[in-house]
Structure formats: structure tokens, C-alpha cells
Amino acid sequence: xxxxxxxxxxxxxxxxxxxxxxxxxxxxxxxxxxxxxxxxxxxxxxxxxxxxxxxxxxxxxxxxxxxxxxxxxxxxxxxxxxxxxxxxxxxxxxxxxxxxxxxxxxxxxxxxxxxxxxxxxxxxxxxxxxxxxxxxxxxxxxxxxxxxxxxxxxxxxxxxxxxxxxxxxxxxxxxxxx
Numbered sequence: 001x002x003x004x005x006x007x008x009x010x011x012x013x014x015x016x017x018x019x020x021x022x023x024x025x026x027x028x029x030x031x032x033x034x035x036x037x038x039x040x041x042x043x044x045x046x047x048x049x050x051x052x053x054x055x056x057x058x059x060x061x062x063x064x065x066x067x068x069x070x071x072x073x074x075x076x077x078x079x080x081x082x083x084x085x086x087x088x089x090x091x092x093x094x095x096x097x098x099x100x101x102x103x104x105x106x107x108x109x110x111x112x113x114x115x116x117x118x119x120x121x122x123x124x125x126x127x128x129x130x131x132x133x134x135x136x137x138x139x140x141x142x143x144x145x146x147x148x149x150x151x152x153x154x155x156x157x158x159x160x161x162x163x164x165x166x167x168x169x170x171x172x173x174x175x176x177x178x
Contacts, residue, residue: 002027002028002029002047003029004024004029004030004031005024005029005030005031005045005046005047005053005074006074007022007031007045007074007078007081008078008155010155010156010159011078011081011082011155014081014082014085014086014089014155014159015033015081015085017085017089018035018085018086018088018089018092019035019036019037019038019088019092020033020034020035020036020043020085020088021033021034021036022034025044028046028047029047030044030045030046030047031044031045032044033045033081035088037088038088038091039059040059040060040061041057041058041059041060042057042058042059042060043055043056043057043068043081043084044056044057044058044065045074045077048070051072052070052071052072053070053071053072053074053077054067054069054070055067055068055069055070055071055077055080055081056068066135067134067135068080068134068135068143069132069133069134069143069147070120070132070133070134071131071132071133072130072131073131076131076132076147076151078155079147079150079151079153079155079158080132080143080147080150082150082155082158082159082162083100083146083150083158083162086098086158086159086162089162089163090162090163093163095165096165098162098167098171099174100145100146100167100171100176101145101146101174101175101176102141102142102145102146103141103145104141104145106145106175106176107145107148108148108149108151108152108176108178109178110125110126110127111123111124111125111126111131111148112124112126113140113141113144113145116137116140119135119136120133120134120135120140121133121134121135121137121140121141121144122144123144123147123148131147131148131151132144132147146176149170149176150170153169153170157169157170158170
């Protein structure tokens with residue numbers, strides 16, 4: 001059996017707050033995060049070669065997993081998942097959904113987006129290379145533009161922002177704080 005995918009405890013606590021449970025799902029050490037409340041959703045973090053991971057999503061009614069994100073660093077997936085679980089947590093707390101900017105012009109400094117290549121758009125750290133890739137011309141921007149900002153903050157700071165009514169310190173006046 002391969003060593004299981006390991007998320008940090010801070011993120012696992014956040015997932016539990018959003019009513020998700022985690023479990024290893026196969027001998028490859030892939031991890032499943034399954035919703036126990038609301039819409040029955042499953043996220044899978046799978047190894048895709050050495051130093052590569054894929055995040056996929058499936059609803060309980062679906063047997064097909066849809067790709068969400070490809071990364072080389074598990075920390076990138078964890079930052080994305082903070083935001084995914086934040087939507088459920090904010091809903092449980094009766095807070096409004098945060099409308100995050102997702103236009104290319106809203107990218108964090110030192111990041112850029114590629115065009116669509118074989119159905120994927122890539123988030124690049126300027127002068128350093130690819131950080132993550134996501135499918136679909138529109139959904140990729142909805143995923144990658146905010147992700148460029150999440151990578152600038154600790155998980156604790158992101159959690160604080162998603163528990164703040166206006167998204168501070170991540171957001172200021174509905175725009176990403178720089």
C-alpha cells in the first residue's frame with residue numbers, strides 16, 4: 001500500500017466544521033472527503049505520478065468524477081479546499097456567500113494564466129512555472145484567480161477571512177487585498 005495522502009490537521013478540522021469526513025479509499029492512498037450534510041458531495045485527492053495530485057469531485061448520484069484541479073504541491077489543494085469548505089460553513093452560520101473576483105485582471109501579483117491548452121488553463125507563478133491547472137474556460141478562472149490569492153495567506157488567515165462577513169483580510173471592499 002502506498003503512503004496515504006495526508007492533509008494537515010488545521011484543514012481536516014475545517015472540513016469537519018463543514019460536515020465532511022475523510023477516509024483513505026484505496027491501496028494507492030487516495031483520500032476521499034465526503035459531505036455528511038447538505039448536498040451529498042465527494043472530493044477525491046489522487047496521486048497522479050510522482051509529485052502530482054488531482055482533485056476531483058462527484059455527487060453521490062454520480063459514478064463519474066469530474067476533475068477540479070491538478071497540482072504538484074499538496075499545499076495548493078489544501079488552500080483551495082479551505083474556500084470550498086468555507087461556502088458550507090458560511091451557509092451554516094447564516095452568512096452571505098462571498099462573491100470573489102475571478103477576472104484575469106484580478107490575479108495576484110506575480111501570477112499569470114495561460115490560455116486553454118487541451119481543455120485546461122494553467123496558473124503560473126511568474127518566472128517559476130506552473131502552480132495548478134483547472135478545466136473549462138470559465139470554471140478555470142473561477143478556480144485559479146482566487147487560488148492565486150489564497151496562496152499568499154496561511155490557512156488560519158484564510159479561515160479568518162471566510163468567517164468575516166466581508167472576507168477581511170482576504171478581501172477589502174469586495175476586491176482582493178494586495
